[in-house]
Amino acid sequence: MAGVLFAATLVSIYTTGAQEVKELPGERDSGEIRADVITIDTLAFFGDLERPEVVFFHDLHTDALEKKDKDCLACHLSENDRLSLKFKRLKDTSRQEVMDIYHADCMACHKEMSGAGERTGPIEICGECHRDKAKAMSARQPMGFDKSLHFRHSEATKDKEPDKDRCELCHHEYDEKTKKLFYAKEREGSCRYCHMEETEEKRISMRLASHLSCIDCHRKTLAKNEAKALAKNKIAGPVKCSGCHDLNKQKMIKKVKDVPRIRRKQPDAVLIRANGQETEKQRLATKMNPVPLDHKAHEEYNDTCRVCHHASLDSCSKRCHTVAGTKQGEDVKLERAMHQIGTNKSCLGCHESNQREKRCAGCHAFMEKGRKQGTDTCLKCHMESLQVSTEVEQKPEALASMLLESRRAITDTYKDKDIPEKVIIGELFYEYEPVQFPHRKIIDSLVEKIKDDKLANYFHGEKGTICQACHHNSPVAKKPPRCVSCHGKPFDEKNLLRPGLKAAYHQQCMGCHKEMGIEKPKPTGCTDCHKVAGTSRLYD
């Protein structure tokens, strides 16, 4: 019977799959991390895959071919003078044909190299390409243009005529009627406005488009440079995966400081208002103040146009973010598009993220996230309209410029005589002497740090705003309340969220120092701020 029980246990172990003892999660060795990992799963288009996808290292192969003085054409066919991104074919015809191409051509080269005694890839064994567990993980970083890179490209294409832009080399639109690509001047935008994540019917994916345009052009330029025996100082862009997609290589891309403004006849000032404001009737019907935007200045604040113009260069509310919201705009109403915190696409979102800069964070880190501001703050952007002529009103740009010019953006504080130079903080007296607090110096330093920031200056225009950093939860005044007016004994049940006086001091000072990255005085440097006193009745 013992034997029967034993056998039964073995059977139950087998049936419950215990012999498939798996490793604990998180223990697997992921091996290498590379930027050039391509997963070949072309046949998935034709149905279920029989074997695991092939993990292919593109740069490895490019390097190997380079050593043999071979280039892209060794594997990629060309059509109409453009390289096909597919391997040794122009179209995916049938499952069998595609599979044969891969097998025959990959292995042919490997066999050749192996015959010559060189280190090469797998030959006959299926599982060496079609691996269950990948040997490497992809570290491909997405790549995109910013102002600097765009400028370098536009300069580079001006070879023949130094002052003539050759935007048509890259920028195009598609004509539905003629079914052809054409260049539309002054309508240039980001490739991503049309080329999406996935290939659609008449539109290739961004990935295909960028590789076709960018790599091919780089390849040709490289060939031309070599043909002209030009030295390395006339470089072209990368042709290898890692050149664009490797994190370290990305960091090495030269950045041009002070990029001149892109010439696309874009407006200097824009009046942001809801859609449907073209006719006067419509304008009269809406009550909301429009918002003037200094478009020229904002172009300088961002690295690409796509930060705000994330889907097209049109006005936000033209087709997508209407007041009511549309399906195309993913039901994001205009209000949200303008005010949503947490994303740089919206005005408020980007402004709010600016508050996280060190010079702002000392005060702003302690303001509740997503707090409701007073409605008079809205008027800062939704400016009361000036009395203007109808002529100006009909030209929104002119109106916007006028509103912008009427703004006053200076961080203002009280005069020195109204700001105490030193404040003696001596309300608590347990272990340490009173603090000789350099009051005016701190205010001056705060003001100094933000004096060239337009955003800060505009919102801190009112005197006494800066004082609110420490003299908070009180009305703006020339003589704001002292800490001890509100902070006393800690742990008051009726005011759960209010720290006691000692904590109010330390949280305020140390918190600000930490957020602003001020290392001296250290938070643990007690005597840096107050000398040790003789007594301690703290625990009585």
Next chain:
Amino acid sequence: MAVSRRKFLGWMGAAGLSTAFGRPAYAAKKHFKGHPDSFGILYDSMLCIGCRKCEAGCNIVNDLPVPDRPFDDLSVLDSKRRTDPKAYMVINRYDHIETVKGPLYRRIGCNHCLEPACASSCFVRAYTKTKTGAVTYDASVCVGCRYCMIACPFDIPTFEYDKVLAPRIRKCTMCYPRLIQGKLPGCVLACPKEALSFGKRTGLIKIARERIRKYPDRYVDHVYGEHEMGGTSWLYLSGVPFKELGMREDLGITPAPELTKGALGAVPLVVGLWPVLLTGIYAMSKRKERIAREEREKAVATALDQAKAGAESRLSEALARAEKDKQAAIEKEVKKALEKAAETQTEEGA
């Protein structure tokens, strides 16, 4: 011992009924949320600067011996420490946490659980969960068995192994003697930043939740100690996952006493049922013996009878034979005598 079947079944039934109707060893699942108005302490690791003033305060208030290295020696934080008989509470520093710049700190000390494992495990009730929320230890009854150290999921109680006559367990008392005088615990008083907030536990949870709400980017959305091990009086906030601060996140929410409720509940069951079972088995084995004995006796008796019967028949046969022989012999003798007489007669006649 002869037990009739009826009696035996009766006993079994009685035992079963008594266990069914008797008061069960554990009540239906109740969740103890702490004594009402009990206190707690909220430790906010995002406010803590690792100055160790709390350790100093604890040391002063509890009359602990002066440590080898003074409390303002922050290089002590270079290595990780745990509670020991001279330090009821320690601060540890954690560097190189991915998402934050600069080190974070963490307090280690008794968490004064709502349903403490130490109190549940102590077989002399040396621990008491007081109404203030503090879990106190009474050294005057402690035997030094150290089961509480096994039981505590946070590994807090520390034992004075080097003492011979009076080794005690040492741990944070939440300054219970001060609490009942209306004073604040030493660590709380000492902290310059109110990284340690004191108050009613329910209030502290409100404060913690409010801090998380106001600064969602700063805090992890979890108040450690709200539910862990059934809830603790010390609550923790952190800006990084708690396990990066060395705090165990796998403790679950079951309070410790519930883990042993089942085993303890089985005790009266065994005490009630085993005598019946064992007596029953004994009775059955005795009965088997008796029946076996009776059968044996019966078999012996039958065998004896058979033997007797056999012997008797053989005897009667032998007797019959003997009788026959005797008769034959008598006849033979008679015949002989007659022949002899006849012979003699013939002799005389001649």
Next chain:
Amino acid sequence: MSEEATTASKSFFAAFGHAAEELVKTLVKTFLSPFGIVAGIIVILGLILTVLRFTGGLAAVTNLSDYNAWGIWIGFDLLTGVALAAGGFVTSAAVYIFGMKKYHSAIRPAVLTGFLGYALVVAALHYDVGRPWRLPYPFIMQQGTTSVLFEVGACVALYLAVLFLEFCPAALEWLGLKKVRNLAVRLTMVLTIFGVILSTLHQSSLGALFLIAPSKLHPLWYSSYLPVFFFVSSIIAGLSMVIFESTLSYRYFAHKMDEEHMNERDGVVLGFGKAASFVLAGYFAIKVIGISAENEWYLLGTPYGIWFLVELLGFVALPCFLYAVGVRDRSPKLIKWAAAWSVLGVVINRLNVSVIAFNWHLPSADRYFPHWMEIAISIFLVTAGIIAFRVIVTMMPIFYEHPDYKDAH
């Protein structure tokens, strides 16, 4: 005092005097033998370490720490000791409750092993606990009834008393106190039942002690069935110890064994071996069920998992198999090896639960390994037990029936 009483008390004291003389003689003889010399050294060392323990505290003789509060004094002396002393209740249950009279001769040795085992457990406790003079506190001061340890303490204390009373008849026979002895013998049935109840309770509760620390015991060993595992394995330990002890006793004390004992010996080995095989199989099954219930199969591939499989397959499944083969082939020799192996398995299991798989998640700097002095004291206690066993077996009617009470049952 009446004359009768004086004579009675005189004979009482005479009996004791006689007994004391015999005890001293046996002790001297024991220590002069080769075994005695080695044992003597161990005892002397043990006594020195005892002084150290009670002058320097636990820190002076142990590697116990705040993370590892229980070491081998609990893990081996207490947990294993109690498990291996389970032969007493198993044997008396088999004979008196289940009516298996053919094992009758095994009772006294088993009860003696049990009694000495529990006595040593209590002795070890005096070393381990911080204030041993306070051990009665849970009974006389405050009762911590929420604690499994309270239940363990109460049951062990009561059971020690039960074992003492079960052992009494042999001692009383030796002392020649007939009336008291007869009284003691009448208690046998009640004591046996009481003993089984108490044993069930405390054997399982020793396992239940660890239920309160699921975060510290490796999941393969932690289970809500821990009490059941400990109880069943204690039966295995008891059965195996009786066989093991019978083997050793035959080797050294055969000259003390009477006819009944000799005749029944092989029967005991075969019968207990058969029982052990069954119980081991059942234990194996419930252990597997325990893993299955928590779906912990994946842990079996980890290092601790391999160790668990060694314990389960090598020290549960294997002896089960060996027992079965030994019974089938009627080979007492194989059964004796299986018994020794089984005993080792129970030791390993108790050590696993208390010190090896306990605190498994801590870094190795915080893990525990016993101090040599802890090991030495454990050996000392076991040696003391063996000496006591030897002395008692030499003097008292354990392996034979006292001539005055030959037909007492």
